[in-house]
Amino acid sequence: MRIVLVGPPGAGKGTQAAYLAKNLAIPHISTGDLFRANISQDTPLGRKAQEYMRAGQLVPDEVTIGMAKDRMQQSDAEGGFLLDGFPRNLAQAEALDEFLKGEGLRLDGVLDLEVPEDEVVKRIAGRRMCRKDSSHIFHAIYNPPKTEGVCDTCGGELYQREDDREDTVRKRLEVYHTETEPIIDYYKAQGLVVTISALGKVGEVTERAMAALERESAS
Template sequence: MRIVLVGPPGAGKGTQAAFLAENLSIPHISTGDLFRANISQGTPLGQKAQEYMRAGQLVPDEVTIGMAKDRMEEPDAAGGFLLDGFPRNIAQAQALDSFLTDKNQRLDAVLDLEVPEDEVVKRIAGRRICRSQSSHVFHVEYSAPKKDGVCDVCGGELYQRDDDREETVRKRLAVYHSETEPIIDHYKAQGLVTTISAIGEVGEVTARAMAALRPE
């Protein structure tokens, strides 16, 4: 199966992608992994990406698209893949469409993980990270430490990352709504989208996604 996973920050895409890919025996291809692999291996695309990142600039679509194409052409992806974080905008979605058409392939499904905006803010803004190298993660509501501001595991100080502050989360959501959300309509026009509620336990969300991919 060839699947695209879409959803706002905090929807649990990475977690669900890993479970779904394992259940379906297909590789999980995430944008973050693509960048890390290409940069660490010193590929031409990785070098280009690093130049932009060092300059504090956004990596152009053509670089991200090139990395994704290279990964989808690897042998383990011949029978399918699960894309997480790509495509991120209409230009990338159109590039993916063209790539698959050239290969006489097509997407089987686009899963849209749906979470109310206030829940996204609560999930992300409530995270607290331990300053120790172990970087244990807690949540002020869902998995609170026994002592406020102190890691249960090593006694280190817990802090809130700048990226997790509410104002930053809302900015990230605004970018998602303006840039990424339009790809849902793009794929709805192709009859590929199934919306999945991402509220509940991880296993419950995975079960909903698997039911959508393999209906009775």
Template sequence: MRIVLVGPPGAGKGTQAAFLAKNLSIPHISTGDLFRANISKGTELGRKAKAIMEAGQLVPDEITIAMAQDRMEQADAAGGFLLDGFPRNVSQAEALDAYLKAGDLKLDAVLDLEVEEDEVVKRIAGRRVCRNDSSHVFHVTYAAPKAEGVCDTCGGELYQRGDDSEETVRNRLDVYHTQTEPIIDYYKAQGLLVTIPALGEVADVTQRAMDALKK
């Protein structure tokens, strides 16, 4: 299967993408992973992206598209893939359509993880990270530490990262609504969009997505 996963920040795309890709036996292709891999390997695309990012500019669509196409052409993606973070706008979606059409391929579904905006803010703004080890993550509501502000694992101080503040989260949501949300209508017009309620346990959301794909 060839699937695109979309949804606002905080919807759990990365978590769901990993579970779905495993259940469907297809590679999980994440935009973040593509950038990290190309930069660490020193590919031509990676060098271009790194220079642009270090200059504080946004990486243009053509570089992101080229990285995604290169990854989709690898052997493990021959039988399908799950795209997470790409396409990020309508121009990228159109480029993906053109790429697939040229190979006589097509998408099977676009899964939209649906979460209310206030829930997104609650999920992200409630995160607290240990200063000693950033892999120790808690949440003031969903995974509260035993003692407020103290890491259960090592006793380190818990803090809210700057990019997890409510103001930053709402700014990220504004960018999502402006740049990425239009692809929902784009794919709905093609009859590919499947909306998945993303509230509840991770396993329950995964099962909803799997059930929807079977239909």
């Protein structure tokens, strides 16, 4: 299957992408991984991306699209892939369609993870990271530490990242509504979108997603 995963920040796309890709036996292709791989391997596209990133600028669509095309042409993606974070706007969606058409392929579905905006803010703004070890993550509501402001694991100070502040989260949501949401209508016009609720436990959302994708592939 060839699937695009969409949803607002805080919808759990990364978590669900990993589970879905494993269940479907296809590679999980995320924009973040594409950037890291190309930069670490010092590819021409990686060098271009790094130039923009060092200058504090957004990486242009053509660079991101080039990285995605290269990744989708690797042997492990021959049987399908799950795209996470790409496409993120209409120009990228159109470029993806053009690429797939040129390869004689098409998308099988677009999975839209739906989460109320207030829940997104609650999920992200409640995160607390450990200064000693960033892998130690807590949540003010869903996974609070035993002692407020102190990491249960190593005793390090817990803090809220700038990206997780409520005002920053709301700005990220504005960008999502402006840039990424239009691709949902674009794919709806192609009859590809399956929308599911991303509320509930991780396993419940994964089961919901798998059932929706199975229905889509059978139709």
